Amino acid sequence: LSDRLTSVLQNLRSKGRLTDADIDSTAREIRIALLEADVALPVVRDFIAQIKQRAKGAEVSAALNPAQQVVKIVNEELIGILGGETRRLQFAKQPPTVIMLAGLQGSGKTTLAGKLARWLRNQNHAPMLVACDLQRPNAVTQLQVVGERAGVPVFAPEPGNGVGDPVDVARRAIEEGKRAQHDVVIIDTAGRLGVDEELMKQAADIRDAVQPDEVLFVVDAMIGQDAVTTAEAFRDGVGFSGVVLTKLDGDARGGAALSVRHVTGQPIMFASNGEKLEDFDAFHPDRMASRILGMGDVLSLIESAEKVFDQEQAQQAAEKLTAGQLTLEDFLEQMLAVRKMGPIGNLLGMLPGGAQMKDAAANIDDKHLDRLQAIIRGMTPAERADPKIINASRRARIANGSGVRVAEVNDLVNRFFEARKMMQQMAGRFGFGGGGGMSR
Ligand code: GDP
Numbered sequence: 001l002s003d004r005l006t007s008v009l010q011n012l013r014s015k016g017r018l019t020d021a022d023i024d025s026t027a028r029e030i031r032i033a034l035l036e037a038d039v040a041l042p043v044v045r046d047f048i049a050q051i052k053q054r055a056k057g058a059e060v061s062a063a064l065n066p067a068q069q070v071v072k073i074v075n076e077e078l079i080g081i082l083g084g085e086t087r088r089l090q091f092a093k094q095p096p097t098v099i100m101l102a103g104l105q106g107s108g109k110t111t112l113a114g115k116l117a118r119w120l121r122n123q124n125h126a127p128m129l130v131a132c133d134l135q136r137p138n139a140v141t142q143l144q145v146v147g148e149r150a151g152v153p154v155f156a157p158e159p160g161n162g163v164g165d166p167v168d169v170a171r172r173a174i175e176e177g178k179r180a181q182h183d184v185v186i187i188d189t190a191g192r193l194g195v196d197e198e199l200m201k202q203a204a205d206i207r208d209a210v211q212p213d214e215v216l217f218v219v220d221a222m223i224g225q226d227a228v229t230t231a232e233a234f235r236d237g238v239g240f241s242g243v244v245l246t247k248l249d250g251d252a253r254g255g256a257a258l259s260v261r262h263v264t265g266q267p268i269m270f271a272s273n274g275e276k277l278e279d280f281d282a283f284h285p286d287r288m289a290s291r292i293l294g295m296g297d298v299l300s301l302i303e304s305a306e307k308v309f310d311q312e313q314a315q316q317a318a319e320k321l322t323a324g325q326l327t328l329e330d331f332l333e334q335m336l337a338v339r340k341m342g343p344i345g346n347l348l349g350m351l352p353g354g355a356q357m358k359d360a361a362a363n364i365d366d367k368h369l370d371r372l373q374a375i376i377r378g379m380t381p382a383e384r385a386d387p388k389i390i391n392a393s394r395r396a397r398i399a400n401g402s403g404v405r406v407a408e409v410n411d412l413v414n415r416f417f418e419a420r421k422m423m424q425q426m427a428g429r430f431g432f433g434g435g436g437g438m439s440r
């Protein structure tokens, strides 16, 4: 795939603008990549349609060629669908917080119970595990072993009582959790190899009995295309508030993540990537997006292209700045740039007098920047290019036009002159007015 894709990308690279045909041919490759990652077909269709829509309306960035632009859009869209930022566990106001695990047999529920318990314990919680898988003879013992490794107590039915009732066990476990002051109770449930009604009913009964704060659907990333039907069955049969992907240490490309997320809309919260208890982490949408696309190289290329572009822009501004040709337009851009990227801000911080400017930029929040922008937009081009001409009556006009007080306009203009003077002095002292001095 990668070779094929690379050649398409190269074809695109020579052109200046993205045509519909370009988007279509890249979309075809993306489609193949998704299918190879085992994303379910209907999900692929929807996703591709969405991408085409966005790519057609997209502005072409000066930093990237059109091909990179398309891949960037695809990647962003994937990250967005996979959940943007990771969602955290919802803790109950009144402990214990009850977390119930559901999923097919072998999906990794019991292992996850131990991982989650250990993870919570490391965050100063006091979890307890509950064995509600009474289906398989050794399931309880397995959870007990896992609990011991995690250093967490396990609530299980007394042996020798025949097959217990999982609903009853769950109910008693919550009481015990309260009594022993466990703030989190994690309920491990039974699973079957395939979806069946009895299993769903049992899970639903446990759910009704304990009213969990979170039901986590545990799904094996290797399940591939079946992820959609399984997720739908658990959504309809039990309902869940979050998803955990397991066995990500395998060679699965992770298409299941996209499928489950797309079909159920529930967030993927954790990722399990090994048999050991510590092989566990919060879910990272960006990593998963890159894994599904299988274009790590292309993505890092895009990232560095954008970085270089930012640096070039900053350097251009710095050169103007040190030559005393700084305009208000540049000033605003510079403010935005200092906030956005570390390098120039850090560099300023190391210079005498520069620390203040860096701090000033760091203290400006987006709202403030919006106001600065409004003020500068309220100036005529001549005023922006040569702020010296901005006299009192012009200031009043600008303030009026941009909806701020005159004092704010004064403040901006004064700060601008200070910054320009400071930069000229620094340039004189350190001699980085000319060539590429700014880029380290
Ligand atoms: P359950 O039936 O849903 O409770 O699943 P188990 O927790 O018993 O796990 C089934 C098998 O998968 C066991 O052999 C686990 O060791 C293994 N397993 C679980 N999670 C992972 C994982 O993230 N990576 C790998 N490689 N194996 C896992």
Ligand code: MG
Binding pocket: 109, 110, 111, 133, 139, 188, 189
């Ligand atoms: Mg189990």
